[in-house]
Amino acid sequence: MTRALLPVALAFALLGMVFVGAARGQEATPAAGDTEAVARQFVEAMNTAFTTGETTALDDVVAANYVNHTPSPTRGGSMAAPDLAGLKESFGAVHEVFPDARVSVKDAIVEGDQAALLIDFTGMRGMESDTDGVIVVRVVDGKVAESWNFQSGGAAGMQPMFEATPQA
Numbered sequence: 001m002t003r004a005l006l007p008v009a010l011a012f013a014l015l016g017m018v019f020v021g022a023a024r025g026q027e028a029t030p031a032a033g034d035t036e037a038v039a040r041q042f043v044e045a046m047n048t049a050f051t052t053g054e055t056t057a058l059d060d061v062v063a064a065n066y067v068n069h070t071p072s073p074t075r076g077g078s079m080a081a082p083d084l085a086g087l088k089e090s091f092g093a094v095h096e097v098f099p100d101a102r103v104s105v106k107d108a109i110v111e112g113d114q115a116a117l118l119i120d121f122t123g124m125r126g127m128e129s130d131t132d133g134v135i136v137v138r139v140v141d142g143k144v145a146e147s148w149n150f151q152s153g154g155a156a157g158m159q160p161m162f163e164a165t166p167q168a
Contacts (some may be wrong), residue, residue, distance in 0.1 A: 036108050038139045039115035042147075043103050049091035050101035050123075058088060063143040070149045098123030106132075114138045121151065 038061060045057040068082040080086030080093075094101055101123035109116045117135045133151035137144045 034142070035113055035115050035139045036110045038142060038144060039108065039110075039117055039135075039137045040105060042137055042144045043105055043117065043119070043135070046091060046103055047101075049088070050095050050098065050103070053092055053095040053099075055088035055091055058084065058091070061144055062087065063140060063145045066144060067146045068149075069146060094123075100124055103135075113140065 041061045045061050048057045049055045062084050064084065066084045066087065068080075068087055080089040101121065104120045104122070105117050106120055107118040115137050117137075119133050119135055121131045121133060131151045133149065135150075136148040138146040
């Protein structure tokens with residue numbers, strides 16, 4: 001049932017990519033291969049952060065003015081600050097919970113400067129986590145400038161990739 005929702009979510013992500021790109025009136029967009037390569041480098045930097053806690057690899061692939069659009073119930077729509085520092089903070093938190101976490105790309109669809117990646121997130125720490133999801137990135141000047149991350153949520157549909165724990 002959950003896996004059946006992923007193609008629908010991916011279709012909506014792609015539709016959004018087309019409308020966002022058209023609304024922006026993109027001037028120079030990278031080649032599709034370049035966009036996909038950067039998106040996959042982003043996932044590899046993510047995996048490095050998850051397995052080692054080291055986040056400096058993100059500096060090579062994420063733009064300094066990066067914006068994280070991942071919705072979450074805390075901090076105004078994001079798990080942490082919606083910038084590169086917040087991304088590093090949230091990936092460090094994932095490392096603490098799932099030190100063997102791994103994201104695998106199952107499929108990629110690219111349109112201009114945006115890529116939608118169908119992913120599988122796995123990790124183990126007393127309990128196994130195996131979740132499908134979608135990561136959408138926008139690439140500018142060879143770096144990820146924006147991202148949107150969603151995981152399958154069963155009957156609830158697509159949910160934020162990493163739920164934040166409300167601060168007391």
